[in-house]
């Protein structure tokens with residue numbers, strides 16, 4: 001099938017490539033001419049495992065191409081996917097300007113050169129009611145036949161290619177009995193669902209809502225376990241043991257129940273806020289999701305407070321090493337990343353930050369932290385002469401470092417583990433002051449059984465709990 005995907009970011013590029021991989025003829029469109037130039041030169045504008053090879057293979061086979069010429073791409077396609085960004089607007093709602101601009105341009109292209117029926121498929125995450133507005137915008141521009149379809153995307157950055165090629169389920173929202181759209185979407189997705197995973201057809205509003213409910217639920221799990229970790233910090237209980245204790249209950253399960261620095265990225269923070277905004281518009285209290293957002297923000301400030309407290313309330317003149325900058329491992333994305341909040345907070349308090357991330361340093365330098373921090377060539381370079389190390393992103397390569405070497409390179413062996421990656425007892429045996437999330441604080445014990453250190457959560461931390 002001839003298809004175009006408008007918006008060549010994390011979702012659009014992965015979607016377009018995976019559609020081409022199944023034999024479709026796909027044109028990826030973007031308004032960003034530099035991004036298209038890079039892609040046409042074989043350079044990936046983003047890091048996503050496995051994507052590079054797949055893009056290369058499909059462009060070589062002639063099934064995947066990149067352009068800024070939206071009109072031609074639309075005119076040659078049976079289905080046009082919209083995968084542009086829907087960032088958070090000033091009032092917390094999703095900013096739909098790009099989605100509507102693309103809708104208008106698609107309608108205009110259909111009028112300039114009519115080439116028959118088209119499905120206009122929204123992959124971007126958009127609030128309930130957007131499809132109806134999009135329908136009206138396109139209809140203002142053209143009398144040619146078209147359907148608007150909602151097809152929300154559930155891929156996870158870091159595993160996006162796999163998620164896209166083997167989705168747990170595909171959600172498709174159409175106008176009831178829009179057989180042309182239903183048939184087209186079934187045909188398009190049939191190669192991805194050979195193992196029996198379902199394609200779930202529903203009305204458009206429910207499809208749009210499904211995406212927000214899914215993200216809000218996952219964000220709720222994260223904030224829930226983080227709030228419990230705050231309590232554990234105050235009570236001297238160990239969230240890691242609690243986590244095992246609850247996740248072995250099959251009704252609860254273990255996924256998304258890892259305490260840490262709170263959720264980040266381009267989806268959960270903005271989607272939770274957009275859902276709160278939608279709830280406000282409909283006079284629904286939405287108290288759970290409101291708290292989810294509050295707990296998430298508090299989780300970061302409490303961790304910052306933990307670092308400050310360890311240094312007696314001031315980090316002025318201290319050198320703090322960061323391992324990881326990306327909002328999660330296996331991506332170069334820093335949107336809403338805890339690293340940015342932590343770095344800004346520490347720098348504002350007079351600390352120096354020196355960091356290493358396997359993939360996200362260029363994005364950090366260009367778009368988020370500029371030259372306010374020092375970018376290091378390796379994890380070991382980052383800890384040289386540091387007063388403390390903060391594990392911010394749990395990349396695999398930080399799992400089993402040579403801690404003897406780390407300790408030798410650091411000015412003082414202090415480790416703040418924002419992802420609970422290491423064993424507190426082992427870290428104390430290795431001679432580190434080790435502080436993590438919701439677990440007892442241990443001081444170096446030089447071979448003796450781990451002892452509880454004098455470093456306790458601050459008044460502020462306890463008050464927040």
Ligand SMILES: NC(=O)c1ccc[n+]([C@@H]2O[C@H](COP(=O)([O-])OP(=O)(O)OC[C@H]3O[C@@H](n4cnc5c(N)ncnc54)[C@H](O)[C@@H]3O)[C@@H](O)[C@H]2O)c1
Nearest residue numbers: 007008009010011030031032083084085086098124125153
């Ligand atoms: N990133 C994720 O993990 C993820 C997962 C599921 C859903 N989503 C949703 O998918 C959408 C896209 O997310 P993303 O992370 O890929 O965003 P992104 O910012 O990485 O990419 C968006 C792309 O759209 C392009 N664009 C903007 N306006 C345009 C226009 N008028 N014409 C053509 N191109 C235009 C931008 O230049 C950019 O390349 C959002 O609604 C997001 O909420 C994202």
